[in-house]
Amino acid sequence: xxxxxxxxxxxxxxxxxxxxxxxxxxxxxxxxxxxxxxxxxxxxxxxxxxxxxxxxxxxxxxxxxxxxxxxxxxxxxxxxxxxxxxxxxxxxxxxxxxxxxxxxxxxxxxxxxxxxxxxxxxxxxxxxxxxxxxxxxxxxxxxxxxxxxxxxxxxxxxxxxxxxxxxxxxxxxxxxxxxxxxxxxxxxxxxxxxxxxxxxxxxxxxxxxxxxxxxxxxxxxxxxxxxxxxxxxxxxxxxxxxxxxxxxxxxxxxxxxxxxxxxxxxxxxxxxxxxxxxxx
Numbered sequence: 001x002x003x004x005x006x007x008x009x010x011x012x013x014x015x016x017x018x019x020x021x022x023x024x025x026x027x028x029x030x031x032x033x034x035x036x037x038x039x040x041x042x043x044x045x046x047x048x049x050x051x052x053x054x055x056x057x058x059x060x061x062x063x064x065x066x067x068x069x070x071x072x073x074x075x076x077x078x079x080x081x082x083x084x085x086x087x088x089x090x091x092x093x094x095x096x097x098x099x100x101x102x103x104x105x106x107x108x109x110x111x112x113x114x115x116x117x118x119x120x121x122x123x124x125x126x127x128x129x130x131x132x133x134x135x136x137x138x139x140x141x142x143x144x145x146x147x148x149x150x151x152x153x154x155x156x157x158x159x160x161x162x163x164x165x166x167x168x169x170x171x172x173x174x175x176x177x178x179x180x181x182x183x184x185x186x187x188x189x190x191x192x193x194x195x196x197x198x199x200x201x202x203x204x205x206x207x208x209x210x211x212x213x214x215x216x217x218x219x220x221x222x223x224x225x226x227x228x229x230x231x232x233x234x235x236x237x238x239x240x241x242x243x244x245x246x247x248x249x250x251x252x253x254x255x256x257x258x259x260x261x262x263x264x265x266x267x268x269x270x271x272x273x274x275x276x277x278x279x280x
Contacts, residue, residue, distance in 0.1 A: 008232050008234075009234065009235055009236035010075050010228075010232070010233045010234065010235065011038070011235045011236055012038075012073060012074060012075035013037070013038035013039055013040045013072065013073075013074050013075070013242075013243075013245075014030070014037050014038070014039050014040070014074060014075065014076055014077075014078065014224070015039075015040050015042070015069030015070075015072060015074030015076065015077040015078070016030075016039060016040070016041045016042070016069075016077070016078045016080050017041070017042040017043070017044065017062075017065040017066070017068075017069060017077070017078075017079065017080065017081065017084075018041075018042075018043055018044070018080040018081040018195060019043070019044050019045070019047065019048045019049060019050040019061075019081050019083065019084075020043050020044070020045045020048040020049070021043060021045070021162065021196075021255070021258055021259065021261075021262055022080070022081070022158070022161075022194065022195035022196040022262070023041065023043065023080030023081060023195050024041070024043075024195075024259055024262035024263050025195045025196070025198045025199065025216075025217035025262050026078060026080040026104065026195055026216075026217045026220050026221065027039055027041055027080075027244065027262075027263065028217065028262060028263050028264060029198075029215075029217040029218045029220065029221035030078075030220070030221045030224060031241070031242070031244065032221070033221040033222070033224075033225055034221070034224070034225055034228070034234070034235075034242075035241045035242060036234075036235045036236065036237055036238055036241065036242050037234075037235045037242045038235065038242040038243045038244075038245075039242060039243075039244045039245070040069060040072050040074060040245050040247070041244065041245070041246045041247065042065055042068055042069060042246075042247045042248075042273075043246065043247070043248045043249070043255060044061060044064070044065055044248075044249050045248050045249055045250050045251060045255060046248075046249035046250035046274075047061055047249065049083075049127075050062075050081060050083040050084065050129070051083045051127050051128065051129030051130070052129070055087055055088075058083060058084060058087045058088050059087070059088040059091040061084075062079075062081075062084045062087075062088040062091065062092055063088075063091060063092065063095065064275045065084075066092050066095060066101070067095070068247070068273065068275075070095075070097060070099060074099065075099070075233055076099060076100045076101075076102065076224070076227070076228070076233065077099055077100070077101045077102070078101075078102050078103070078104075078220060078224060079092070079101060079102070079103035079104065080104055080195055080220065081104070081195070082104055082105060082126060082127065082129075082130040082193055082194055082195065082216075083127070083129045083130060083133075084103075085103035085104050085105040085106070085135070086105055086129070086130055086133035086135035086136075087129075087133060089101070089103060100227065100231075102220070102223060102224060102227060104195060104216050104217075104219075104220050105135055105136060105139065105193070106139065106223070107216065107219040107220040107222070107223035107224075108136070108191050108192075108193060108214055108216045108219045108220075109136065109139040109140055109143070109191075110219065110223055111214050111215075111218075111219035111222065111223070112140065112189055112191060112214050113143055113144070114222075115189070115212055115214070116188055116189055116212060118144060118146075118147075119140075119144065119147050119188045119189055120147065120148065120188050121147070121148045121149075121150070121185055121186065121187040121188055122140060122147055122148070122149050122150070122187055122188065122189050122190075122191065123149075123150050123151070123152060123182050123183070123185070123187040123189070123190045123191070124136045124137070124149065124150070124151040124152070124190075124191050124193050125151075125152055125154050125157075125178070125179075125190060125191065125192055125193055125194070125197060125204075126151070126152075126153060126154070126193030126194050127153060127154075127155065127158065127193075127194055128153040128155060130153075130193050130194065131151045131152070131153040131193075132153075134151075136149065136151070136191060136193055137149040137151065148185070150182055150185055150187065152178055152179065152182045153178075154178045154194075154197075156174050156178075157174075157178075157194065157196060157197055157200055158194065158196045160174065160200065161196040161197075161199045161200065161261070162196070162258065162261075164261055168203065171200065171203050172203060172206065172207065175200070175203055175204055175207045176207055179204070179207050179208060180207075183207075183208060183211075187211060188211070188212060189211065189212040189213070189214055190204070190208055190211055190212070190213050190214065191214040191216070192204070192213060192214060192215055192216050193216060194216070195216055195217060197216070198215045198216065198217045198218070199261070199262065201213060201215060243269075244267055244268070244269065245269045245271070246259070246267045246269060246270045246271070247270075247271050247272075247273050248270060248271075248272055248273070249272065249273060249274060249275065250272070251272075252270045252271065252272045255270055256270045
């Protein structure tokens with residue numbers, strides 16, 4: 001637990017956004033690691049999925065999300081959407097302001113090298129959009145050009161999670177379908193390159209026994225804590241946990257119900273907001 005005195009504390013909230021529900025696994029990991037932090041979460045579920053959109057549209061949506069959080073006077077923004085992290089980070093960095101922006105892809109790669117200093121072979125699991133971006137391989141090769149990187153899109157993993165399907169007679173064959181061939185290369189580590197996938201971690205571990213799994217949500221929470229510690233950005237210690245406020249662009253009641261699958265509980269605060277181009 002990180003204890004910070006009031007004089008050195010930054011009690012402004014942390015902003016987190018995703019195109020829908022998946023980023024809540026990041027919220028859960030952060031609240032477990034940094035329970036005193038207030039969090040504002042934005043799920044742009046009216047325009048989900050981002051992965052099927054053009055780069056121009058993804059950038060526009062991501063800028064909307066970022067501007068909303070900046071208006072809430074957050075101290076830092078976490079991009080909990082792999083599609084945005086692999087497509088729109090340059091556009092986000094160009095926005096005015098000095099609020100730091102962290103993302104799940106950078107965090108996952110940092111966790112890989114924290115756990116395996118020189119990985120020989122790495123397998124990336126993600127959505128088609130994330131895999132097609134090649135962002136993980138490029139970041140890994142920037143650190144370790146000799147590392148062999150293989151990628152596998154797993155499009156059925158997200159609906160499994162969002163539908164709450166946990167019957168292993170259904171889940172395990174689907175995981176085998178995607179992983180059996182890539183696992184023949186005997187990777188040292190597998191990066192779960194989608195924020196939905198940590199909810200399948202136990203089942204993936206059964207198929208990929210004795211292989212190091214890099215959980216993108218836990219990696220992001222660790223990356224965030226390290227950053228806040230280094231920049232004196234942690235909130236002050238308090239007896240009660242920090243407050244989580246969730247904002248969505250559509251179906252707040254449905255979000256409130258489904259959020260428990262990702263958080264382990266239903267959030268106390270969910271409010272619907274609307275961008276000017278929400279329905280475009």
